[in-house]
Amino acid sequence: MTSADALHDDPRGEISLRRAILRHVAPARGIRATVEQVFITEGSQSGIDLCCRALLDAKHMTWTEAPGSVALRAAVGMTGAKLLSIPVDPDGVRVDVAIRRAAGARVAFVSPAYAFPSGVQLSLARRLQLLDWAVTNGATVVEVDYEGELRADGAPAPALLALDRVGARECVIHIGTFSRSLFPALRLGFAIVPAALVRPFARVRAASTRSAPYPLQAALADFIEDGHWARHMRRLKQATRRRRDLVIAELRRLLPKETPPSVPAGGALFTVHLPPFVDDRALATALAERGVDVLPLSLGARRRAPTRGLILGVGAHTDAALLHAAGVLSHAVREAVSAGMQPARGVRRARSRH
Numbered sequence: 001m002t003s004a005d006a007l008h009d010d011p012r013g014e015i016s017l018r019r020a021i022l023r024h025v026a027p028a029r030g031i032r033a034t035v036e037q038v039f040i041t042e043g044s045q046s047g048i049d050l051c052c053r054a055l056l057d058a059k060h061m062t063w064t065e066a067p068g069s070v071a072l073r074a075a076v077g078m079t080g081a082k083l084l085s086i087p088v089d090p091d092g093v094r095v096d097v098a099i100r101r102a103a104g105a106r107v108a109f110v111s112p113a114y115a116f117p118s119g120v121q122l123s124l125a126r127r128l129q130l131l132d133w134a135v136t137n138g139a140t141v142v143e144v145d146y147e148g149e150l151r152a153d154g155a156p157a158p159a160l161l162a163l164d165r166v167g168a169r170e171c172v173i174h175i176g177t178f179s180r181s182l183f184p185a186l187r188l189g190f191a192i193v194p195a196a197l198v199r200p201f202a203r204v205r206a207a208s209t210r211s212a213p214y215p216l217q218a219a220l221a222d223f224i225e226d227g228h229w230a231r232h233m234r235r236l237k238q239a240t241r242r243r244r245d246l247v248i249a250e251l252r253r254l255l256p257k258e259t260p261p262s263v264p265a266g267g268a269l270f271t272v273h274l275p276p277f278v279d280d281r282a283l284a285t286a287l288a289e290r291g292v293d294v295l296p297l298s299l300g301a302r303r304r305a306p307t308r309g310l311i312l313g314v315g316a317h318t319d320a321a322l323l324h325a326a327g328v329l330s331h332a333v334r335e336a337v338s339a340g341m342q343p344a345r346g347v348r349r350a351r352s353r354h
């Protein structure tokens with residue numbers, strides 16, 4: 001580290017890491033950009049926060065997928081902007097519904113490669129519809145790419161920035177994170193923003209945390225440039241696939257047949273959908289007390305159409321820990337489902353009186 005490095009204070013972050021991302025991380029998603037456009041952030045959440053601060057205030061309307069990320073909702077909520085929940089079907093988020101309900105929205109937050117948590121991909125027709133809407137209306141599309149190139153099998157879908165659509169490069173922000181590929185506590189990610197937004201985004205960064213710690217950024221840049229990243233990703237994909245298949249087989253064996261796990265193609269996350277009478281938040285809390293961390297599906301769902309379920313991932317746990325967790329979870333789900341299927345006491349008594 002030189003004395004110049006010690007004074008480093010570009011609000012976009014360390015140049016060597018921004019270059020390494022463009023050379024070795026973004027190409028897997030078909031993204032081409034200039035180093036000027038790259039901001040280092042503290043994970044994807046800080047990228048979302050940056051977009052919120054730079055683009056939104058209380059008079060704006062925005063939309064996102066539902067179910068979707070709870071943390072994203074919280075960040076938009078802090079700006080006071082209105083956030084519409086748009087349903088997701090097997091072709092991804094219903095862009096037609098969003099355009100009908102929120103044609104004048106300032107920002108759309110989407111995860112086209114892998115909607116959280118369903119894992120569905122946004123179809124090409126809808127991607128083009130989304131970009132055309134944004135170009136025509138001067139809106140911004142924030143692509144939150146939680147998974148990045150981490151697909152347990154198959155190649156990841158290209159990012160929106162890989163599409164050759166007139167005007168798309170001026171309206172798409174791509175947000176990536178190292179939380180899944182390395183680890184969440186690293187708190188590093190990146191945002192690739194259109195050239196016209198570089199200055200306003202830099203002003204926001206300069207007014208907040210400015211930049212992640214330099215030594216951490218420099219170390220990650222070296223890790224990527226020295227080829228460790230590529231090797232690590234190959235091994236991680238293999239390990240994720242193996243762990244996922246282990247857990248899925250165990251869950252298929254142990255879960256009640258009414259609640260099989262839904263496993264998106266290539267995904268490292270999956271969902272156990274539950275009947276509407278099961279309180280998924282209470283079940284998640286009970287599981288956490290027994291050392292199994294899951295996310296309730298209803299947390300990020302639309303209020304009017306809450307879907308119940310548990311979102312699971314395999315992380316970096318050992319096989320033994322994963323098998324144990326699958327057993328604990330299956331037992332808890334079986335109990336919750338069978339308790340809910342018993343007629344309530346009052347109902348039974350009322351029926352027996354007739």
Ligand SMILES: Cc1ncc(COP(=O)(O)O)c(C=O)c1O
Nearest residue numbers: 043044045069116146177179184
């Ligand atoms: C749905 C969802 N929300 C939030 C996060 C956390 O984001 P980060 O650690 O990148 O800020 C992730 C991480 O992958 C995620 O998948």
